Amino acid sequence: MLTIDYQNRKPLYEQVVERIQLLILSGAMEPGTQLPSVRALAVDLSMNPNTIQKAYNCLEKEGYIYPVKGKGNFVSGDKGLKEKQQKLFFETVEQLVKRGRALGVTREEFVKQAALYFEEGEVL
């Protein structure tokens, strides 16, 4: 199931949110797919159901999933999601570039390294 790093200082519910975001954005979970129930996932990840519920609430607010009372949570088919996330992504890139320049990193170095990172490794 989901990979959670319990050593990480990042909140558990945030980790859950991010992992599920990746699963949805990468297409691993198609629109309409039912997510594990709050209680089931809590047992699976050795967490409190409230922690999972908090994660699901975040995902719902951001449009990734929608809940159906008495049935479960399902992956949304929102088409604008990717655009919105990409916009946020590039804002982060801009901030990072600023920091890089303060560190004396040149545009050439940055582009070269970034292109390299793009080639290697897997998405997940």
Place this chain on the structure above:
Amino acid sequence: MLTIDYQNRKPLYEQVVERIQLLILSGAMEPGTQLPSVRALAVDLSMNPNTIQKAYNCLEKEGYIYPVKGKGNFVSGDKGLKEKQQKLFFETVEQLVKRGRALGVTREEFVKQAALYFEEGEVL
């Protein structure tokens, strides 16, 4: 003077650390320069002296500054600092690229935007 965002959820001492890091790395504060005293900066930023001390402790651990008892804190002349920071910077870039790929961002888009960000704006 340092610019601190009190609305930001990022801890005050971390913001102080980052601002001073930028001042040093960008060369605005040369090696040997004396930093404001813990008490003076605390008054200046409307913070508790202990908060400033925590920030100065972080900066000392990372090699940015060194303290002299009874005199004050001074900017270190460590040459390896920039390299170390650049290494950390590129690790962050790598993580960000991973996320970008999960979002369906192509290498061309990324490089184009990043290059753009490199041209515009100021360092600080």
Place this chain on the structure above:
DNA sequence: TAGCGTGTATTAGGTCTGATAGTACACTGT
């Protein structure tokens, strides 16, 4: 020497967030 301005250390308390625990209720499907 006395005093002032430094850094440093310690203890205490307040606030917020993250996480757990337990309980209760409404809805769906069989």
Place this chain on the structure above:
DNA sequence: ACAGTGTACTATCAGACCTAATACACGCTA
């Protein structure tokens, strides 16, 4: 009726962050 689901609420604990107050050691200078 029952089981499984989402949802809501309260209570409690732990840790991080920040403030507050105090005390001590050191360097400089009148």
